[in-house]
Amino acid sequence: MLQNREEKPLFVPSPALNSDVERALSDFNRAFNLRHSGSELDFRVSGVRDGHVLLSVALPVGMTRVFASLLQSLNGFFQVVDQKARIAALQDRPVDPDEIERKNRAHSEFRKAVLETYQGFQRQGYTSKEALSRTNLALKAQNHPWANYDSVKAVLSAAGYLRKER
Numbered sequence: 001m002l003q004n005r006e007e008k009p010l011f012v013p014s015p016a017l018n019s020d021v022e023r024a025l026s027d028f029n030r031a032f033n034l035r036h037s038g039s040e041l042d043f044r045v046s047g048v049r050d051g052h053v054l055l056s057v058a059l060p061v062g063m064t065r066v067f068a069s070l071l072q073s074l075n076g077f078f079q080v081v082d083q084k085a086r087i088a089a090l091q092d093r094p095v096d097p098d099e100i101e102r103k104n105r106a107h108s109e110f111r112k113a114v115l116e117t118y119q120g121f122q123r124q125g126y127t128s129k130e131a132l133s134r135t136n137l138a139l140k141a142q143n144h145p146w147a148n149y150d151s152v153k154a155v156l157s158a159a160g161y162l163r164k165e166r
Contacts, residue, residue: 041067110146113139114155132156 033039040063046054059067117138121131132153139147156162 110144110151111155111159113144114152115159115161118152118156118161128162132162 034041034043040060042058044056046056057067114135117135118131121134122128126134133149135156136147136149136152139152153162
């Protein structure tokens, strides 16, 4: 038979903890402003090694959750700001038909160069993987701005050259 027993809460905040959190929330500028003389934060920056510094932040016991929430909120805020900035930049970009045509022509020429070079290597007897690598190297030798393995592979995949036979 099951007995009813009173369950104890896992965590009982102390009155001091509640007052720390309330104080931090009521005077947010003082609590998190490192330049303020009454700041609740203590931090240290330790030596630089290999381009890295060690940053230590000491918080009062009751402020860890508030501080973590602050950082999480700032992260979310800047992600939204970044997304909105990218959207605004795309919307404000002028649409020039000549520029669009020039870009489309450059993409077509790149695709044509990739396919012709790849086919030439395959005619010489290279495997698909070797021909892909040699095509990339050949375009890099020409200092083509889009000559990288992923771009060449994407063009060849879209054209159906990298499909495995079943």
